Amino acid sequence: MKCSEFVQEMEAVLDPGTVASLRAELEAHLGKCGKCRVVVDTCRKTISFYRDEELQPVPAGLRDRILKALADAPRRKS
Amino acid sequence: MAAESLKAPASADDETALVVAAQGGDLGAFERLVERYERRLFRLAERITSNAEDAEDVVQESFLKAYTKLAQFQRNSRFYTWIVRITVNEALMRLRKHKGSRMVSLDDDIQTEDGLIPREVEDWHPNPEQQYTRHEVQGILQRAIQSLALPYRAVFQLRDVEEFSTEETAEALDISVPAVKSRLLRARLQLREKLNRYFKKHREAVSI
Numbered sequence: 001m002k003c004s005e006f007v008q009e010m011e012a013v014l015d016p017g018t019v020a021s022l023r024a025e026l027e028a029h030l031g032k033c034g035k036c037r038v039v040v041d042t043c044r045k046t047i048s049f050y051r052d053e054e055l056q057p058v059p060a061g062l063r064d065r066i067l068k069a070l071a072d073a074p075r076r077k078s
Numbered sequence: 079m080a081a082e083s084l085k086a087p088a089s090a091d092d093e094t095a096l097v098v099a100a101q102g103g104d105l106g107a108f109e110r111l112v113e114r115y116e117r118r119l120f121r122l123a124e125r126i127t128s129n130a131e132d133a134e135d136v137v138q139e140s141f142l143k144a145y146t147k148l149a150q151f152q153r154n155s156r157f158y159t160w161i162v163r164i165t166v167n168e169a170l171m172r173l174r175k176h177k178g179s180r181m182v183s184l185d186d187d188i189q190t191e192d193g194l195i196p197r198e199v200e201d202w203h204p205n206p207e208q209q210y211t212r213h214e215v216q217g218i219l220q221r222a223i224q225s226l227a228l229p230y231r232a233v234f235q236l237r238d239v240e241e242f243s244t245e246e247t248a249e250a251l252d253i254s255v256p257a258v259k260s261r262l263l264r265a266r267l268q269l270r271e272k273l274n275r276y277f278k279k280h281r282e283a284v285s286i
Contacts (some may be wrong), residue, residue, distance in 0.1 A: 004195065011263055035199045039270070042202050046270045046276075047238045048221055049207070055117040062120070062134050066112055069142050070105065 001029040006036050013040055014047070097157045101148050108148070112141055115158060118240070120163050123236045126169035136172055140165040163250045166232070171227075196267060198274050205239055206277035222272040226265060232266035233258055238251060 012019075013026050017019045030037050093114075099201040101105035116137060123133035123140075144151075144161045151160055207215050237258065244262075248255045253258050 007196070007267070008263070008267075011259060018103070023101065035196075038199050038201050039196050039267075042270050042274065042277075043266050045202060045206070046266060046273055049215075049273070050223065050234070050239050050269075051241070053216070053219060053239075054212075055121060057138070058116050058120045060132065061133055062137065065115060065134075066116070066138050066141050067109060069138055070108065070112075070145050073142055073146050 001025060003029075003033060003036055006030075006033070007039065010043065014043060034048060093157050094153065097148075097151065097153065100145075101151070107224060108145055111157065115161065116141075119161065122162065122235060122240065123165055123169045125223060126166065126228070126232055127172055132172050132176075133169070140168045143168070159242070159246060159250075162236070162242070166236075166250050184197075197271060198278070200274065200278045201275040203272070203279050209277070217278050218273065222269055225272065226268055229253075230261050230265035231269065233261040234269065235242045237262050238266070 006026060007024060009022065012022050013030070030040065093111070096107045096110050100111065119137050119140060120133055123136035124130055125134060127133050143164055144157075151157065165246060203209055210218065223234070226234070232251055233247060236242045236250055237244065242250065244255055244258050248258045251258070253261075
């Protein structure tokens with residue numbers, strides 16, 4: 001497997017639920033290729049940074065505006 | 079990192095109880111849903127519109143639309159998934175209103191080799207976030223994702239941040255499953271490349 005082919009299929013390493021045979025082929029490439037290991041590791045860190053990012057409070061007054069709009073809104077009951 | 083950002087938005091059972099109560103006319107139950115999801119939806123709307131004021135309007139409109147159409151929500155999917163789809167649509171409509179529909183498309187064919195071949199391959203500092211203050215890291219992450227093209231950052235946000243499945247992401251963005259996969263790969267590689275500048279082990283001085 002070439003590095004360019006590995007990168008195309010990298011999702012299979014980063015995401016669960018991969019077909020075992022493909023995963024084995026990718027893991028075999030990773031075992032031999034330091035560059036692709038670094039790409040996978042840094043992609044994992046990239047995803048973690050964004051996934052674990054602290055949620056910021058919404059701007060002041062937004063919730064009040066939402067709640068006022070809801071209180072004024074017509075709605076049919078189910 | 080705050081504990082709240084690490085867990086799922088809410089337990090499905092708890093969410094269902096609130097939705098059932100809200101569908102029965104309990105406004106307070108719907109307000110609990112607003113409190114629970116407003117921050118995640120604001121972040122999503124801001125990522126798509128790249129504008130905090132637009133994101134505020136988008137979030138307000140999305141909750142209002144969900145509330146007025148709550149009777150139509152069949153509970154076949156999670157409420158959160160449903161309101162994310164509403165928010166994505168509202169955010170795209172807002173963008174199109176400002177920029178024109180031809181400038182805002184998730185259907186653009188952007189299948190190029192750009193960003194697909196990693197240019198710089200160097201390991202990162204073991205704890206790169208310790209090299210910067212929390213505020214600096216937030217700024218780096220925000221600028222990096224906002225510099226991605228809309229089709230990439232929308233897919234990345236839904237798949238990797240909101241943890242939607244590939245199929246849910248395709249449905250929310252009205253694009254094909256192969257398009258989600260292709261754009262996710264490019265988004266991840268491009269973001270990695272952008273963050274590499276700041277987080278690699280042997281970095282030169284970079285301004286933040």
